[in-house]
Amino acid sequence: MNQELTKKLAPGHTTCAGCGIPVIVRTILGATKDPVIVSNATGCLEVTTTIYPYTAWKIPYIHSAFENAAATISGVEAAQKALLKKAKLKKSAKGGSAFGGKAKLVVFGGDGGTYDIGLQSLSGALERGHEFLYVCYDNGGYMNTGGQRSGGTPLGANTETEPAGLDSFGKSRNRKDLMEIVKSHGIKYLAQANVAYPNDLAMKAKKALETKGPSFLLVLQPCTNLWKFPTSRYVRLGRLATETNFWPLYEIEKGNYVINYVNKNPKKVEEFLKEQGRFKHLFEEKNKKVIKEIQKSVNGNWKKLVEMSGSK
Amino acid sequence: MTNKIYKVKAMTGGTAAAEFLRQAEPDVMAVYPITPQTPIVETFAKMKANGKVLTEIIQVESEHSAMSAAIGASAGGVRSVTATSSQGLALMHEMLYIASGLRLPVFMYVSARALSAPINIHGEHGDVMGSRDAGWIQIFSENAQEVYDNSFIAMKLSERVKIPAMVIMDGFHTSHTVERMNVQDDKTTKKFLGDYKPEKSLFDFKDPTSFGFLALQNSYFDFKIEQAEAFKEALAEYKKITSEFKITFGKSYDYFEKYKLEGAEYAIVIAGSASGTAKEAVDKLRSQGKKVGLLKIKLFRPFPYDNLAQALKSMKGIAVLDRAISLGAYPPIYSDVVNALRSADCGLPVSSYIYGLGGSDILQDEIENVFEDLIKWKFSKEIKYLK
Ligand SMILES: Cc1ncc(C[n+]2csc(CCOP(=O)(O)OP(=O)(O)O)c2C)c(N)n1
Numbered sequence: 001m002n003q004e005l006t007k008k009l010a011p012g013h014t015t016c017a018g019c020g021i022p023v024i025v026r027t028i029l030g031a032t033k034d035p036v037i038v039s040n041a042t043g044c045l046e047v048t049t050t051i052y053p054y055t056a057w058k059i060p061y062i063h064s065a066f067e068n069a070a071a072t073i074s075g076v077e078a079a080q081k082a083l084l085k086k087a088k089l090k091k092s093a094k095g096g097s098a099f100g101g102k103a104k105l106v107v108f109g110g111d112g113g114t115y116d117i118g119l120q121s122l123s124g125a126l127e128r129g130h131e132f133l134y135v136c137y138d139n140g141g142y143m144n145t146g147g148q149r150s151g152g153t154p155l156g157a158n159t160e161t162e163p164a165g166l167d168s169f170g171k172s173r174n175r176k177d178l179m180e181i182v183k184s185h186g187i188k189y190l191a192q193a194n195v196a197y198p199n200d201l202a203m204k205a206k207k208a209l210e211t212k213g214p215s216f217l218l219v220l221q222p223c224t225n226l227w228k229f230p231t232s233r234y235v236r237l238g239r240l241a242t243e244t245n246f247w248p249l250y251e252i253e254k255g256n257y258v259i260n261y262v263n264k265n266p267k268k269v270e271e272f273l274k275e276q277g278r279f280k281h282l283f284e285e286k287n288k289k290v291i292k293e294i295q296k297s298v299n300g301n302w303k304k305l306v307e308m309s310g311s312k
Numbered sequence: 313m314t315n316k317i318y319k320v321k322a323m324t325g326g327t328a329a330a331e332f333l334r335q336a337e338p339d340v341m342a343v344y345p346i347t348p349q350t351p352i353v354e355t356f357a358k359m360k361a362n363g364k365v366l367t368e369i370i371q372v373e374s375e376h377s378a379m380s381a382a383i384g385a386s387a388g389g390v391r392s393v394t395a396t397s398s399q400g401l402a403l404m405h406e407m408l409y410i411a412s413g414l415r416l417p418v419f420m421y422v423s424a425r426a427l428s429a430p431i432n433i434h435g436e437h438g439d440v441m442g443s444r445d446a447g448w449i450q451i452f453s454e455n456a457q458e459v460y461d462n463s464f465i466a467m468k469l470s471e472r473v474k475i476p477a478m479v480i481m482d483g484f485h486t487s488h489t490v491e492r493m494n495v496q497d498d499k500t501t502k503k504f505l506g507d508y509k510p511e512k513s514l515f516d517f518k519d520p521t522s523f524g525f526l527a528l529q530n531s532y533f534d535f536k537i538e539q540a541e542a543f544k545e546a547l548a549e550y551k552k553i554t555s556e557f558k559i560t561f562g563k564s565y566d567y568f569e570k571y572k573l574e575g576a577e578y579a580i581v582i583a584g585s586a587s588g589t590a591k592e593a594v595d596k597l598r599s600q601g602k603k604v605g606l607l608k609i610k611l612f613r614p615f616p617y618d619n620l621a622q623a624l625k626s627m628k629g630i631a632v633l634d635r636a637i638s639l640g641a642y643p644p645i646y647s648d649v650v651n652a653l654r655s656a657d658c659g660l661p662v663s664s665y666i667y668g669l670g671g672s673d674i675l676q677d678e679i680e681n682v683f684e685d686l687i688k689w690k691f692s693k694e695i696k697y698l699k
Contacts, residue, residue: 040524046524046526051528060516061522061524062523064383064523072384078388079385082366082390085366103517124374
């Protein structure tokens, strides 16, 4: 594998074939030359990279629990400040040696660890203004534990804990608008990205990592296993999410919205849904109204976003 | 040379804790308020506001995050501390095991208080007893002086054996009660504690460490055995550190305090602030020629089974007074004392009493009555309540 790419996260991890999480991690961490420390919430990334006695991490890494990756990095950041104060860390960002320079602090958490159980600790860390980048890789469910619904699971998806059945069309509610929740903390930079657009992701990572204070990235991560689609369709599926406006690419920089990808003729959301086993049941006659509902919400969200960005 | 430059001051347990923290000047302190811990963090926050310490204070949004941040900081290779009580300690519970499992010497004060429901803010040991299997060193303090002194021992021990430590004071009875105590001078205290030199740190970019592995069936057990071994080491190191403490500060501390156990036939075992009242009961009965004594628990985890059995085995009978209830079972200190005696092949009769739950008072004559029961050979398997 490309040596540059695997400088921070080695290929020796055990994610499923076709999983985009390592691409997300490498793209983001590749956007800085500074030393980096990673805090990771319990979830797919964590269990697939740190099976004792091996670690795929070639940079300092800490996993402490599921709901507290942001609180953990708060402590790391305070330690960094203390060390800087004691001049044990050189202020230059060259790195290389022990205590070689100020490090970038990056958190990775899944949607369960971010929208749900970790929301409080994320909110606290954002409000306190620690300098760190929080990355939520959003695969729309608790995937490490086998595909249960989270607050990030989209309307209509079939999950293990809110399954489709005679009396149910799957997830009965829309997902939370996490971007708006995070934005309301008044942080300087946040963006929504998609692993299927790595250049866009890298650009956002760079900006986020150069932000003074907290920054946030919400990155779509299609899960071949639990969205149920062939690994060969991985990038295609990610792109469809954006081409249908289901997952717009945008930034909020100092409160200003910028859309990074504008569809002249957005595809119907059906195109995205029909490729995935988790939405298969929506194409049954009795559930077709749910597809309409999803399309309505996609259109509404897009309209709002366009208004916010001041474009037409 | 024993330090002679100490000052006599009037302090509560809470301010004594803050005074220790001022001298130790940890790099990071995570704070979240809960009564009766607040005097510790508030006093310390004022010290910081007045430029007396460099400590980075993190105003976390919960105790779960307090312990998480303390863990993050400790993994960052610096001295990190926090303080809590009751519900806060319960909320941290998950993270207590992670601090100890990662072998991080996080230091914490617990101003011990009852747990809800019903809600009650007063002194009790129910909260800390709920953490007794979490892999932390636990030291009970009788008064403000002991809070202060135990802190030196606990912090040094914790860093030496890589086990997090909690110094326990009784909520209100100790945390809020003003007492006369000795405060050592800054230079000597700093020298005693020395600098914290971590084995591993997140800030080592040359030799990066991963903290927090996934350990499967083939390795998890070994991690736990390693922690258990570290606790054995902690028992031995505690002895050494208390000797260093005696050399520096001129005061002797042992695993527990023996009060008039010499020549005693009947003894009470007790922990925390009620020990003071119990000592007065002992004095009174001794003055009447009754052969009674007291053993005050200090180091509770690791529990000094052998030493405790040696100290008690020549008694005729014992009563253990717990300030905690273990619903559906005998209370914690009682169980440990019985285990200690059993493993020393000593079959002494031991009675169990529970007192002081939710801050309820315990009076000297109630303790005298416990001794009278022992003397009258009124032992029973039934747990008795002093209320
Ligand atoms: C307090 C707590 N509750 C539940 C769990 C079980 N658990 C571990 S990982 C996980 C799912 C994580 O989901 P997500 O954050 O979406 O990340 P992903 O697995 O998709 O990577 C769950 C439920 C846990 N480890 N800790």
